[in-house]
Amino acid sequence: MTSCTGNSDSTAGPIVFQTGFRIFFLGASVHAALATIVWMALYTFGVPAKSQLPAQAWHAHEMIYGFATAVIAGFLLTAVTNWTKRPTLSGNPLAALFCCWALARMLHLCPGPLALASAACLDTVFLVGIFFGITRPIVASRQWRQAPIVISLALLIAGHTFFYLGAYGIMQDGLRLGTYLGLYMVLNLILTVGRRVVPFFTSRGTSPPSTLRNHPVVDTLCTSTYVLFVLSDLFAPAHPLVPISAAALAIFHAIRLQGWWTPAILQKPLLWILHLGWSFIILGFCLKVLSHTHGLLPYYGLHAFSYGGVGIFCLGMIARVSLGHSGRNVDVLPKGAILMFPILIAGAIIRIVAPIVDVAHYRLWMGLSQVAWITAFSLLTCLYWMIWISPRADGQPG
Secondary structure: OOOOOOOOOOOOOOHHHOOHHHHHHHHHHHHHHHHHHHHHHHHHOOOOOOOOOOHHHHHHHHHHHHHHHHHHHHHHHHHHHHHHOOOOOOHHHHHHHHHHHHHHHHHOOOOOHHHHHHHHHHHHHHHHHHHHHHHHHHHHOOOHHHHHHHHHHHHHHHHHHHHHHHHOOOOOOHHHHHHHHHHHHHHHHHHHHHHHHHHHHHHHHOOOOOOOOOOHHHHHHHHHHHHHHHHHHHHOOOOOHHHHHHHHHHHHHHHHHHHOOOHHHHHOHHHHHHHHHHHHHHHHHHHHHHHHHOOOOHHHHHHHHHHHHHHHHHHHHHHHHHHHOOOOOOOOOOOOHHHHHHHHHHHHHHHHOHHHHOHHHHHHHHHHHHHHHHHHHHHHHHHHHHHHHOOOOOOOOO
């Protein structure tokens, strides 16, 4: 019998290691909550940090190279199998890479240079392993249209390298370059994959099915302008090209999102949450413009991208993909799961908008947004963990 991973022996061993989304969505959800609890202790309550990294650098690294990369790994290891009809990682190789990821998260909390070096090595093994695990079936099936995904993963590894070179003082500005390149490649993967799945999910999930199309001109403008934005913000952050390209991207992606709109999505939480996550990315581009034109702190745009865009979009994708790839009805959320969405949305608004309006209570807004993030991903973990560790509801393997 052939599993959904295309691997004939993937049914051996624990179910959680049979398909990439199971173990990595579980790990990402648990880590999202626990890492934010640690960040809350460090920032909000002033608990001394034990990591070799500065507290803010650790927080940025764990959200990008810890949480987001685990979600990406889980999604792509599952999706690439469907796209290429070839196996990706499962069983022992998948378990080994997950262990590398999980051990790195633990070691980042330990004191001493040896712990940091070990974490860096394990993270590298994880990222390189995921890169080859995803690239191999793409190349074997000659699906060259997946090249943007492969390039983004390669640049994610580059950003990870810059980060650690900066942490060790080898590369000047390495921490900033590694953080921003990592975030922008995560965003690029969301924008690349989202361009395919959001209109597909929307057209298939509404009744009657909607006919939604991407516009080639808009696609080209989004891609080329994003390259310009990333390069200018990384290497010339004060240059006028940054706000100009950010403004253009806000317009182009608003046009793209409007083309996917249909009122029917308002009845489907697993559709409108993806559209809303995309809207926060657009907000991030707008705030990036304001940081140049009106002196707004750059952290607001950064968190519109990360907390709002990455966080909300990933929550929606995890919730939907987990149902679909476990043989369940994607229109029927687990009881109580709908609460995750307004909680995280409220947290994003508090994190991004409240400090702009009332900066005097910045630490309070930070703490409330942390509580919202912890609550949302704790709910996700509690309501979905049995789905991740249990056989498919339709009796199929995978």
